[in-house]
Amino acid sequence: MRRPPAAAAGASSCRRRAVQGFVALAFLAYALLVLSLGSRGAAHASLPGGKGSASSRPLHLDGDGERGAPARPSKRAHRETLEAAPGIVSGLDLRRLNSSRSGSLRKVAAEAAAAGARVFSELQALAGTLSASSDEEERSKCPHSIVLTGDEFRARGRAVELPCGLTLGSYITVAATPNAAHPERDPKITLLKEGDEPIMVSQFMMELQGLKTVDGEDPPRILHFNPRLRGDWSGKPVIEQNTCYRMQWGTPLRCEGWMSRADEETVDGMAKCEKWIQDEGSKESMTSWWLNRLIGRTKKVSVDWPYPFVEDRLFVLTLTAGLEGYHVNVDGRHVTSFPYRIGFVLEDATGLSLNGNLDVQSVFAGTLPTTHPSFAPQKHLEMLPVWQAPPLPDGPVEIFVGILSAGNHFAERMAVRKTWMSAAQKSSNVVARFFVALNGRKEVNMELKKEAEFFGDIVIVPFMDSYDLVVLKTVAICEYGVRISARYIMKCDDDTFVRLESVMAEVKRIPSSKSLYIGNMNYRHYPLRNGKWAVTYEEWPEEDYPTYANGPGYVISSDIADSIVSEFTNHKLRLFKMEDVSMGMWVERFNKTRPVEYVHSVKFCQFGCIDDYYTAHYQSPRQMLCLWDKLQAGRPRCCNMR
Known part of the structure; x- marks a missing residue:
């Protein structure tokens, strides 16, 4: 029997409503299921050591697995600046420096942090607006020659800028007059007892200098030429030459009046030291002369003209850049030659200074290079994908290496990338990053930001x-190492060459359940209270330092790093300007609550390099490449001394 049309329409409407209701319920159930799974996954991801950490990225370095890495914190940026430049800015909240616990550094650190925040904000705003100078502009900054009168030289602070350094055949001619000797009481030159007459001193220093790195650190001295007309501890006129890199002096070359030995290497065929005539009338032998000096019987030694510098007498000195070294002629006569030392090239010499007891009449520099020197970032940085850092691993890592660097150390960072860091980047268990603060020059910061964004291995503090x-x-x-859940954290400098496998082998000698502090330890060192590196009682009231590892390379366990970050966050961390002493102080404090295994090894070399090293310090970019070549050949041997 057929339904009436009205009834059929009502039934059809009911069926449609029923179907729509079922579809709505099904959609709602599906949405609830998705939300449930998402929240469950989020809760799981927040658990310490959950899946997606160690299980998804196994450790390749040997480990017993007894000690788990700390929980990997959220990757969400917790600073406003991180949102502007994710991945290249440190997560350390420098606003926490405003604490009395920060000690004598509190005020200067807070001011530096505030200024840095302003500079970084400006850097973000200027992104892409500064363009590199054209070749013509760069060449205009590099004249072929420079001429200065004495007054002009003094007006420039007794220094001459050589924008493009030197090149083969470049020369610098100085006309000057040494001043008469004056009484000297400086304890750095002589220690006088009460009632002693001051010694008479006449000396000057001519230096070829490189670029300054950071405030408070002296620029490298590529050549230090120091005639001492009245002598020094020897009591005889002497010329001393040397180099100084990262405030560490090399081995001096002293010319004391005797001709270089016949079997000694020459420089472009010239002797390192020429002879100047001593008093020919004296029949005293050299042995007797030294014996009399030792027992206190001094005798005035007269020196004839051949010593090239005489008080109150004008001289004309010419410094020439040869193939193998620098040559010094005075009044047309060759006096000394100083061989180039590994780590410095001619174009690094971007400044000339003349200081001491000297009245300069004129300075002339000729045959200078007119093209821009290779310290320009664009000539040091090889913008190739092969040197880019891989993404951070999802899980914990065995060791994190933090490398201290300065903004304008483009060459140093590139050398590290191309040597030992390249091996570290290939391991899924190692992460290495440079830590750099902001430079006073805007163009340096712009290049630094570009470098950080391209290579992905720079953290800007x-x-x-x-x-x-x-x-x-x-x-x-320490903050970064804790944040990426590193089991061990190593700190080194950008002029430190690291044999990472050897370092890890040393670390593995200690049971993983123990807290550790490994490096070249200093025991019972005392702060200097006088001189250039003086430490005031306000800065360090104690009479001695805690046991600490030298700064160029040391390793701590993650629990120590976590304690340091926690105390910094809670305004309890004491700061001291010597970072390696600070670390020793923090470890000592941690050691009071949990025993720390201190491990000393001289193979974490502080001054240069020793064979079979773990770390080698004060290595220039060229020495880095040399060490890497030797290490690749299976020979962990040092390169030539600086």
Whole structure:
């Protein structure tokens, strides 16, 4: 029997409503299921050591697995600046420096952090607006010759800028007059007892200098030429030559009046030291002369003209850049030649200074290079994908290496990337990053930001760089290591060459359940209270330092780093301007609550390099490449001394 039309329409409407209701319920159930799974996954991901950490990225370095890495914190940026430049800015909150616990560094650190925040904000705003200078502009900064009168030279602070350095055949001619000797009481030159007459001193220093790195650190001295007319401890006129890199002097070359030995190497066929005539009338032998000096019987030694510098007498000195070294002629006569030392090239010599007891009449520099020197970032940085850092691993890593660097150390960072860091980047268990503060020059910061964004291996700690605040970078290294769940954290410098496998082998000697502090330890060292590196009682009231490892390379366990970051966050961390001493102080404090295994090894070399090293310090970019070549050949041997 057929339904009436009205009834059929009502039934059809009911069926449609029923179907729509079922579809709505099904959609709602599906949405609830998705939300449930998502929340469950989020809760799982927040658990310490959950899946997606160690299980998804196994450790390749040997380990017993007894000690788990700390929980990997959220990758969400917890600073406003991180949102502007994700991945290249340190997560360390420098606003926490405003604490009395920060000690004597509190004020200067807070000011540097505030200035750094302003500079970084400006850097973000200027992104892409600064363009590199054209070749013509760069060439205009590099004249072929420079001429200065004495007054012009003094007006420039007794220094001459050589924008493009030197090249083969470049020369510098100085006309000057040594001043008469004056009484000297400086304890750095002589120690006088009460009632002693001051010694008479006449000396001057001519230096070829490189670029300054950070505030508080002296620029490298590529050539230090120091005639001492009245002598020094020897009591005879002498010329001393040397180099100084990262405030560490090399082995001096002293010319004391005797001709270089016949079997000694020459420089472009010239002797390192020429002879100047002593008093020919004296029949005293050299042995007797030294014996009399030792027992206190001094005798005035007269020197004839051949010693090239005489008080109150004009001289004309010419310094020439040869193939194998620098040559010094005075009044047309060759006096000395100084061989180039590994780590410095001619174009690194971007400044000339003349200081001491000297009245300069004129300075002339000729045959100078007119093209821009290779310290320009674009000539040091090889913008190739092969040198880019891989993404951070999803799980914990065995060791994190934090490398202290300065903004304008483009060459140093590139050398590290191309040598030992390249091996570290290939391991899924190792992460290495440079930690850099902001430079006073805007163009350096612009290039630094570009470098950081391309290579992905730079962490900018946004404060204005200075020598006394390096400790902030060390805290930032600890924060980063804890944040990526590293089991061990190593700190080194950008002029440190690291044999990472050997370092890890040393670390593995200690049971993983123990807290450790490994490096070249210093025991019962005392702060200097006088001189250039003086430490005031306000800065360090104690009479001695805690046991600490030298700064160029040391390793701590992650629990120590976590304690350091926690105390910094809670305004309890004491800061000291010497970062390695600071670390020793923090470890000592941690050691009071949990025993720390201190491990000393001289193979974490502080001054240069020793064979079979773990770390080699003060290595120039060229020495880095040399060490890498030797290590690849299976020979962990040092390259030539600087």
